[in-house]
Amino acid sequence: xxxxxxxxxxxxxxxxxxxxxxxxxxxxxxxxxxxxxxxxxxxxxxxxxxxxxxxxxxxxxxxxxxxxxxxxxxxxxxxxxxxxxxxxxxxxxxxxxxxxxxxxxxxxx
Amino acid sequence: xxxxxxxxxxxxxxxxxxxxxxxxxxxxxxxxxxxxxxxxxxxxxxxxxxxxxxxxxxxxxxxxxxxxxxxxxxxxxxxxxxxxxxxxxxxxxxxxxxxxxxxxxxxxxxxxxx
Numbered sequence: 001x002x003x004x005x006x007x008x009x010x011x012x013x014x015x016x017x018x019x020x021x022x023x024x025x026x027x028x029x030x031x032x033x034x035x036x037x038x039x040x041x042x043x044x045x046x047x048x049x050x051x052x053x054x055x056x057x058x059x060x061x062x063x064x065x066x067x068x069x070x071x072x073x074x075x076x077x078x079x080x081x082x083x084x085x086x087x088x089x090x091x092x093x094x095x096x097x098x099x100x101x102x103x104x105x106x107x108x109x
Numbered sequence: 110x111x112x113x114x115x116x117x118x119x120x121x122x123x124x125x126x127x128x129x130x131x132x133x134x135x136x137x138x139x140x141x142x143x144x145x146x147x148x149x150x151x152x153x154x155x156x157x158x159x160x161x162x163x164x165x166x167x168x169x170x171x172x173x174x175x176x177x178x179x180x181x182x183x184x185x186x187x188x189x190x191x192x193x194x195x196x197x198x199x200x201x202x203x204x205x206x207x208x209x210x211x212x213x214x215x216x217x218x219x220x221x222x223x
Contacts, residue, residue: 044214086151101151
């Protein structure tokens with residue numbers, strides 16, 4: 001069993017829909033990292049959060065450290081949001097990330 | 110501001126050949142990392158460094174060596190390439206001065222071993 005689990009693994013939605021991607025972890029982490037990777041592309045950092053909620057444009061990330069759960073939301077989704085979204089936990093006391101398997105998101109026009 | 114730069118972007122090797130992947134960052138970051146990404150496996154840590162002159166093994170270090178002679182550069186070496194090392198390699202860096210800082214990734218190196 002992975003230490004960081006994402007759901008769903010694949011998600012297809014229509015343009016304009018509200019998207020939620022979930023991340024649960026079983027290890028002690030000090031912060032949670034959300035990353036975006038477009039097909040054939042590099043990896044971009046979206047958020048790093050250790051508590052509460054962060055917002056950037058149409059993207060919102062929340063985390064509940066006690067429940068070991070984080071969510072990434074996309075409002076008014078657009079085809080350009082189609083990508084793989086990866087969550088990764090920064091292990092407490094270490095300088096390393098442990099990664100989820102990623103969620104492949106496809107937004108159809 | 111270039112951020113994290115990886116060279117080369119693509120390479121094809123024959124089994125048994127050697128090569129070095131270069132990662133350079135211009136953000137004065139203390140920590141640097143090498144990952145490989147394979148279909149269905151997610152990102153896996155190969156080696157990492159917490160400062161100039163230091164290196165440490167990650168999750169999948171076998172078959173690779175690294176060096177961090179200068180703070181801005183982190184080199185990943187394959188001494189004798191094997192087909193199992195066909196992958197996309199990503200370098201990342203982050204600041205060690207502030208807690209919970211995000212990692213900044215390079216664009217990746219696609220490596221094929223024939």
